[in-house]
Amino acid sequence: MSDDATSTTIQDASPGAALGRRSFLALSGAAVAVAAGASGALATGRPAALPAHRPGHPHPGRAAERAAVAFLQHATDAYPTVNTGPRLAQSYADELGLFSTAFVYDNALAILALLADGRRSALATARVLGDGLVYAQEHDPAHDDGRLRQGYNVGPYTFYDGSPQPNGFVQPDGTANIGWQFGFLGTAVGDMAWPGIALVQLYGRTRERRYRDAAVRIGEWITTNTWSTRPLGGFSFGVNGATEPVPNGSTEHNVDCVAFFTMLRTVTGDRRWTKAAAHARAFVDGMWSRADGWFWTGTNDGVEINRSPVPLDPATWSWLALRERRYAPALDWATRALAVQDDAAAATSQLPDGERLSGVTFSTASLTSTAQYNGITVHPQGVWLEGTGQLATSLADRGSHHDRMRAAALLAQVRHAQDVLGEGQHLGGAAATGGVVAASSLLDTGFGFGYFQVQHVGATSWFLFASTRTNPMRWGGLH
Incomplete structure (x- = not known):
């Protein structure tokens, strides 16, 4: 997700782990057990490199991109009878058990991926989702301060307790259908910065000022509510559903803010965004461990650095947002230290028989x-x-010959996963195809939530960034 958490049912979680961008379930007090991901299609063989392109035949990469875009469009249009105007995309296939939950982070990625695709139909869907974010901001049932919630409901369902949830994204009273059933009511800095980035990029493509204005309101909410004056500085995590401040600070969030505020400075000319970007940047710089070649995850209290666990996101996103050679070793560290190979022969693997994925x-x-x-x-x-797509995107953007080779190899693995995993899954009850699952097998993040083998808007979007060789975190990076 992402900005979303996929489960709260966990044992053996690391005590005292820092809050990650995706930890609001715990903050909101939700106690929901969601279904494990459905198994993928039964397939055999090993993932292979991209086949040679034969003249006169569609390039396999292009076909995979179009299938991924179609999945994002299906997720956007999963509930056509109740969503006829602005709306958001359902984040995960039904099989995850979060019903019609639409996380704003995933929707921001979908907008950016659709812009990267560039076709007229993709731009039309990006506008619909951009309008959905603007609507959510302007029609919150309790606040009019520019915030977005972590997640919304976009289609009807019956909750686990038997209570019917009959509405789509827009409630009968005109308010946005916030995700209270699962406790997705908080507002996190990362959950704001990514929609801000998406709206700025959408403004850049359309020149429609409502997108820029909504992005400015997001920036104002972040700087007003989360500007930290504690020793480590930067921007704190955000607020929970009761608007109580959360003191944690995330390296990943502050990287997001550097990218977002830099874009706002570009499109508005307002110098306050330069100051805001510098405030976030100082936090990011302070999280760099030169000796290790990685970024620490952040802080629990704004005073002490949290040094465990070390996540992937700051390594990949720091390159995409900053593109500074002194931080380039983080990509090499991630490529080496976080490398995994899922083999169906392993006892806890959920891959189909005969499959292997790296x-x-x-x-x-x-x-x-x-x-x-x-x-x-x-x-x-x-x-x-999702992370494999992030790393492929970052390596392709860094762009050495060796980087491009590694990016292509990772991309081939994600494309293979798109082909063989997630068969038989659904969006709004209708069969879903073309999406990339969140994980090859159930994995634990170390931050109190896991990822399942379920088709995911976020993972699909990062696949598209890698495949189109675009950088969503830089102005003009979507070509």
Whole structure:
């Protein structure tokens, strides 16, 4: 997700782990057990490199991109009878058990991926999702301060307790259908910065000022509510559903803010965004461990650095947002230290018989975890496909010959996963195809939640960034 958490049923979680961008379930007090991901299609063989392109035949990469875009469009249009105007995309296939939950992070990625695709139909869907974010901001049932919630409901369902949830994204009273059933009511800095980035990029493509204005309101909410004056500075985590401040600070969030505020400075000319970007940047710089070649995850209290576990996201996103050679070793560290290979022969693998898939995992804690979700033991060699797409995108953007080769190899793995995993899954009850699953097998992040083998808007979007060789975190990076 992402900004979303996929489960709260966990044992053996690391005590005292820092809050990650995706930890709001715990903050909101939700106690929901969600279903494990459905198994993928039964297939055999090993993932192979991209086949040679034959003249007169569609390039396999282009076909995979179009299938991924179609999945994003299906997720957007999953509930056509109740969503006829602005709306958001359902984040995960129905099989995850979060019903019609639409996380704003995933929707931001979908907008950016659709812009990267560039076709007229993709741009039309990006506008619909951009309008959905603007609508959510302007029609919150309790606040008019520019915030977005972590997640929304976009279609009807019956909750686990038997209570019907009959509405789509827009409630009968005109308010946005916030995700209170699962406790997705908080507002995190990362959950704001990514929609801000998406809206700025959408403004750049359309020149429609409502997108820029909504992005400015997001920036104002972040700087007003989360500007930290504690020793480590930067921007704190955000607020929970009761608007109580959360003091944690995330390296990943602050990287997001550097990218977002830099874009706002470009499109508005307002110097306050330069100051805001510098404030976030100082936090990021302070999290760099030159000796190790990685970024620490952040802080629990704004005073002390939290040094465990070490996640992937700051390594990949720091390159995409900053593109500074002194931080380039983080990509090499991630490529080496977080590498995994999921083999169907392993006892805890959920791959179909005969399959093997390579990529990277979420964090250093993922490699040794023995956690269980809904009674299923995680697989330490499970491939985090969203993160594998992130790494492929970052390496392609860095752009050396060796980087491009590594990016192509990772991309081939994600494309293979798109082909063989997630068959038989659904969006709004209708069969879903073309999406990339969140993980090859159930994995633990080390931050209190896991990823399942379920088709995911976020993972699919990062696949598209890698495949189109675009950088969503830079102005003009979507070509």
